[in-house]
Amino acid sequence: MKTVLPMIVTFVGGAVVLLDYFVEGSWISATSNAFLSWSVLLAAFSTFLGGANILFIHVRNLKDRRPNWGLSVILVLSLVAWFVVGVVGTTESDIYKFVWENVYSSLSATMFALNAFFIASAAYRSFRLRGAESAILMTAAVLVMMGRVGIGEAISSRLPMLADWLMSIPGTAGMRGITIGGALGAVTVGLRVILGLERGGTGMSV
Template identity: 35%
Template sequence: MKRQIPLLIVIILGFIFAIHTFVPHKVSADFFDWYQTWIKAISPFMVLLGIMSLTMVHSTKIKRKVPNWQYSVVTLLSLVGTGAVGFIWGTQEGTPFMWLFKNVQMPMGATMFSLLAFYIASAAYKAFRARSAEATVLLVAAMIVMLGQVPIGIKISKWIPEISSWILNVPNLAAKRGIALGVGLGMTATSLKILLGIERTYLGGGD
């Protein structure tokens, strides 16, 4: 029963929502509004789960004194410190909370993502060394698209921005459309599997 009742909730509510998409009746719309109110009341507790998970992982590392456990202390202090600063001084502009965002979180987030520029360059070099026709097509397309977005592209040739635009609007569109159709069919199939109770991995292990 510990698995059957949750499964039954998904199946019954799932079919009600599938019908709701086709039947825009007031009763159906009211039911959906009620469901959204419930979901909004449930959602903040998901963050609680995330905080608990992070705290448990790092406190276990500290307790067992695993290699580099000192960084877990830093993580937990940063977590508690940022949260406390937000609760004590508020989250408005000009507070220590926003100072932490502007001078700690935002610079590190941007730098983390900018690191990828170096790894992408390294990956492009490795792909070019493979010397396959497909890898060459990929790199030539990438080069033209990049040059088409910057002023130097039009200085090299007036055709570069036009070829770049053609690549984006024709072969790229066909590729994206083919993949989107596959993704859509996959999503529909997976949703149907959940709805019919065939896919049950989200219930987790145990009884």
């Protein structure tokens, strides 16, 4: 029952939503919309499970005085304080907005900005000439980079055109091929999930 019930729920839910895509009918649309709304509710509930998991792990770190337990103290205090501020003062309160804008947003922007440096370091490693493939990769990358900066245009007015061609013809063709293959793969996985052949969510071995 523990495995059959999730499979039945998956089949009914998936089949109705799929049917709604192909068939017009008020009851099908209504049922499909209801299922989608329930999934949003379930996802919201699972946030509490996630929060419980964080607390469980870090409170245990604290109790057992594991290495770096001081970081767990900061995390638990921040979590509880942020929860209280959000629930008591609502997300419209001044404290909530202040912390969001001055702490969370700044930290997020800092993390995201690191991508610029990581692109450089990853590119440096992958563009090293190790064979024919990396030579093609490096040549294309150098041409695109040169075509995108002023010095490239100063060297030759054709470099920006070449960069555009590389991006819009071979680049787009390759990306579209991957997208079509990926989309067909996604359809196959979706069908397997609906038919109960992909049992990742049921707890049975997949």
